Amino acid sequence: MQEAQNIAEIVLDAETKIGELYKAIPSESKYNAKKQERSTAPSFTQKQQAKTDIGISNDQAKRYVQLAENKPIVEQAKAEAREKGTIVTREAVIEKVKDFKLEEKREAIKTEPPKPLNGKYNVIYADPPWQYDFAEAKNREIENHYPTMNLDDIKNLKIPCEENAVILMWVTAPKLEEAIQVLNGWGFTYKTCAVWDKEIIGMGYWFRGQHELSITKKKGILLEAAQ
Numbered sequence: 001m002q003e004a005q006n007i008a009e010i011v012l013d014a015e016t017k018i019g020e021l022y023k024a025i026p027s028e029s030k031y032n033a034k035k036q037e038r039s040t041a042p043s044f045t046q047k048q049q050a051k052t053d054i055g056i057s058n059d060q061a062k063r064y065v066q067l068a069e070n071k072p073i074v075e076q077a078k079a080e081a082r083e084k085g086t087i088v089t090r091e092a093v094i095e096k097v098k099d100f101k102l103e104e105k106r107e108a109i110k111t112e113p114p115k116p117l118n119g120k121y122n123v124i125y126a127d128p129p130w131q132y133d134f135a136e137a138k139n140r141e142i143e144n145h146y147p148t149m150n151l152d153d154i155k156n157l158k159i160p161c162e163e164n165a166v167i168l169m170w171v172t173a174p175k176l177e178e179a180i181q182v183l184n185g186w187g188f189t190y191k192t193c194a195v196w197d198k199e200i201i202g203m204g205y206w207f208r209g210q211h212e213l214s215i216t217k218k219k220g221i222l223l224e225a226a227q
Contacts, residue, residue, distance in 0.1 A: 001085065001087075004087050005081065005082060005087055005088070008081075008087045008088050008089065009078050009088060011090075012067070012074060012078065012088060012089075012090060012093065013074075015063075015064050015067055015090060016064070016067040016068050016071060016074055017068075018054070018056075018064045018068075019061075019063075019064035019065040019066070019067050019068030019069070020068040022047065022050060022051075022061055022064060022065060022068075023065055023068055023069075025046050025047050025050050026045075026046050026047075027045055027046070027047055047061075063090065063094060066094060066097050067090070067093060067094075067097075070093075070097045070100070073093060073096050073097055073100060074093055076096070077092055077093045077096055106147075117160050119160065120160050120161055120162045121160055121161055121162065121165065122161070122162050122164065122165050122166070123165065123166055123167075123168075124159060124160075124161050124165060124166070124167040124168070124169075125167075125168050125169075126159075126167060126168070126169040126170070127169070127170040128149065128154045128169070128170075128171075128179075128182065129146055129147060129148045129149050129154075130148060130149075130154075130171070130172065130175045130178070131148035131149060131150050131151070132148075132174070151178050151181070151182070154178075154182050155181065155182050155185040155186075157186075159186050161186075161219065162220075163219070163220045164219065164220030164221055165188075165218070165219045165220065166216065166217070166218045166219070167183065167186070167188050167215075167216070167217050167218075167219070168214055168215070168216050169182075169183065169214065169215050169217075170196075170212055170213070170214055171212065171213050171214075171215055172209065172212055172213075173207075173209055173211070173212075173213070174205075174206075176213065179213075179215055180215075183215065183217045186219075187219050188217035188218060188219045189217055189218055189219070190215070190216075190217050191216050191217055191218055192216050193213050193214060193215045193216060194213070194214040194216070195211050195212075195213060195214075196211055196212045196213075196214060197210065197211050198210050198211060198212070
């Protein structure tokens with residue numbers, strides 16, 4: 001086991017070193033650097049040449065650079081594997097790097113100050129941070145992009161609207177029922193909705209989604225004359 005651990009660590013260190021050397025290679029073309037000659041120059045960079053010389057793919061180069069940019073995590077993974085009596089792998093280190101980056105991103109999002117709203121408005125454009133409870137993997141969690149709120153907290157938001165107002169609110173297909181609850185709680189009456197066709201199909205748990213709904217509701221007597 002100790003010999004296997006040593007070999008695995010040597011391989012990991014070598015890949016980390018390749019990542020360091022690859023990062024240091026200039027990105028610009030090594031051929032015909034003069035401006036007047038660029039039009040006839042092949043679009044081939046020193047980095048591309050290095051990958052060809054070493055015999056590695058784009059994906060391999062990317063992973064090696066990730067190791068080089070996160071050496072403390074590499075060392076942590078090696079130490080943890082030793083402690084558990086297992087063999088460290090590049091895949092395990094890359095997974096740790098992803099987890100670290102996600103947590104870093106989440107913390108950065110949390111520290112962003114909210115933008116204050118002043119006054120009251122006749123037209124409200126809303127996109128609530130809906131909370132989803134069924135993400136099967138960390139990299140699919142909404143919190144990787146922005147902090148979310150549960151249904152009760154969204155319902156309790158103080159909406160800066162006039163007594164007579166119209167609201168247009170974005171909602172994804174799984175949150176349609178909750179959106180109606182929220183808008184009713186805010187004092188709006190349902191009128192209609194529009195569909196945004198995103199053109200590219202996304203992920204889903206019942207159906208893969210390719211659209212979002214924009215629900216339109218009104219409050220008070222606004223727009224009564226137009227109906």
